[in-house]
Amino acid sequence: MPNADSRPLLGVTVLDLTTLLPGPLATLMLAEAGARVVKIERPGGEDMRRFHPLRGEGEAAVSVPYALLNRGKEILEIDLKDPAGRARIADLVRSADVLVEQFRPGVMERLGLGYPALSALNPGLVYASISGYGQTGPRAAEAGHDLNYQALTGILDLSRGPLDRPTLPAAQVADIAGGTLPAVINILLALIRRTRTGQGAHLDIAMADGMFMFGVFGLADGLGGAGWPRSGEGLLTGSLPRYALYATADDRLVAVGALEEKFWQAFAEAIGLPQDLRDDRATPEATRSAVASILRGRSAAAWRPVLAAADCCATVVATLEEAMADPHVAARGLFSGRVSLPGGDIPALPLPIAPVLREPVVSRR
Structure with a gap:
């Protein structure tokens, strides 16, 4: 510290x-x-x-x-x-x-x-x-x-x-x-x-x-002559199956952010996506439907180790409670600060300030 x-x-x-x-x-x-x-x-x-x-x-x-x-x-x-x-x-x-x-x-x-x-x-x-x-x-x-x-x-x-x-x-x-x-x-x-x-x-x-x-890519499309994107049409707002949310069998969500080709192919391989649907730009709707069907077939708990092993930018969506308990969050000490309240301390709100620039972890009223 x-x-x-x-x-x-x-x-x-x-x-x-x-x-x-x-x-x-x-x-x-x-x-x-x-x-x-x-x-x-x-x-x-x-x-x-x-x-x-x-x-x-x-x-x-x-x-x-x-x-x-x-x-x-x-x-x-x-x-x-x-x-x-x-x-x-x-x-x-x-x-x-x-x-x-x-x-x-x-x-x-x-x-x-x-x-x-x-x-x-x-x-x-x-x-x-x-x-x-x-x-x-x-x-x-x-x-x-x-x-x-x-x-x-x-x-x-x-x-x-x-x-x-x-x-x-x-x-x-x-x-x-x-x-x-x-x-x-x-x-x-x-x-x-x-x-x-x-x-x-x-x-x-x-x-x-x-x-x-926050509209940098939409502005680039419109100002660059590619047309102004509508809802769900942008690169990061729904046009690509490789950057989307999919439901699992137990109604959880998987966030797929496999933008780069190596991550997308790793994801496709991990879930067993058919070869003829792996070019998601050529067959976006068919690919999206197939990915949705595959991920819907297993629970979030079943997919979690598969996606982690593939290291393919695909993550089970956590609740806030789960996120606070994540071992990585604990290792980073994000909630190690405390706020004093009637009835006992609670974790302090994490702030994006490098540890070397802030005070040691203390309890603050």
């Missing part, structure tokens, strides 16, 4: 004025790398404090998702509508390095806490604004959530499932990959630039903007 003083953000103070998922997860990552994070919440606390499940009873009850996202932060309740509260924020800003806010565009300005006002107090302040559609543009003030940002940018249409049973994305891709991660990346870049210039910056992080990265 690294020594505590090896964390790169030691000495950096972050003011966190965010709620729910994108901002709190971003500042959690900064805290994991050594930053002091002071989370500012309205009197009574932010909405996620009441998200279920709860641990404990009555006034002492703690929201588990809130605890996972806000471990190790200092929490202050300040009324931003009160002049005294705003003055307190101004005092905190004078010695802060970073401020992260997640209000709709214009709200912080109306409170007198916009970037121009606060950068006058602290020219080196890195001020990150996370919003759905950005600080400018005709949709800037429009309400939205993760699903809306994926819908607007065309990502949702690439793999929406059948119209009578459309598929909801399993992950908050826009919140995390469009909000959290760009915020962390840009904050770190701005801090590096500040070491040379002494100047802070206002970072406009729009969750919708970040979604277009």
